[in-house]
């Protein structure tokens with residue numbers, strides 16, 4: 595029996611992830627889209643909106659046991675993973691002591707361990723020409739006070755994914771690290787916790803739809819990094835040129851944080 599060709603999208607229930615699903619649903623070479631998130635209601639709504647190609651899978655990706663269960667589910671599918679979009683992630687905009695240790699570690703579990711575990715789970719089902727998109731951030735190019743854990747998790751994703759891309763060359767699988775700047779999504783609902791000191795000025799905010807479109811084009815061209823827009827390109831260039839101390843001072847000034 596011919597293997598079905600699937601896409602796996604984490605954090606598919608809204609924001610950036612949903613934009614990827616909307617683009618992938620138009621791709622006739624993909625038979626099914628496994629849409630992963632915690633919210634059954636939102637994933638069912640996504641299926642009603644986009645059709646039966648969407649296969650909702652309810653999962654908390656910050657828990658490794660749940661990812662192991664997804665691995666067993668994948669094993670039963672007779673499928674090739676044509677594309678994996680490791681998108682689920684969240685930020686907290688606050689000082690290190692505005693959130694407790696559990697919340698701090700949960701962010702690391704989802705943004706780092708979830709990304710690594712999902713990649714390692716899906717790679718055995720990939721073939722030459724398959725693609726992984728790991729969603730990092732512009733914040734991954736520098737240390738960012740008052741988003742310290744988030745920016746550090748995204749630095750990890752960037753470095754890990756770029757190195758993995760080199761390691762997977764022989765298999766013909768590409769890994770594209772996607773580094774968006776601010777996008778209009780629900781990230782801020784979960785991220786803004788009412789902290790006294792917190793980033794509140796989100797310059798150069800763009801629609802996630804455009805960033806997703808460019809990210810997919812870059813992945814299909816086997817680019818190892820995808821950066822959308824002049825604003826983000828300039829910021830990442832400056833972050834590479836100036837000392838981190840200076841970059842952090844500029845960030846605090848721009849945010850009006852003393």
Ligand SMILES: NC(=O)c1ccc[n+]([C@@H]2O[C@H](COP(=O)([O-])OP(=O)(O)OC[C@H]3O[C@@H](n4cnc5c(N)ncnc54)[C@H](OP(=O)(O)O)[C@@H]3O)[C@@H](O)[C@H]2O)c1
Nearest residue numbers: 605607608609610631632633654655683776777779780781
């Ligand atoms: N928005 C920005 O400005 C921006 C900038 C750079 C990078 N990014 C990155 O883009 C990615 C998507 O974020 P977004 O902006 O689209 O935010 P969002 O609108 O809050 O979407 C986050 C998605 O992740 C899912 N999710 C959260 N926790 C989860 C968990 N424990 N297990 C499974 N799924 C979980 C959410 O679904 P459920 O709640 O249903 O689980 C939702 O679908 C993140 O990695 C983020 O860091 C965002």
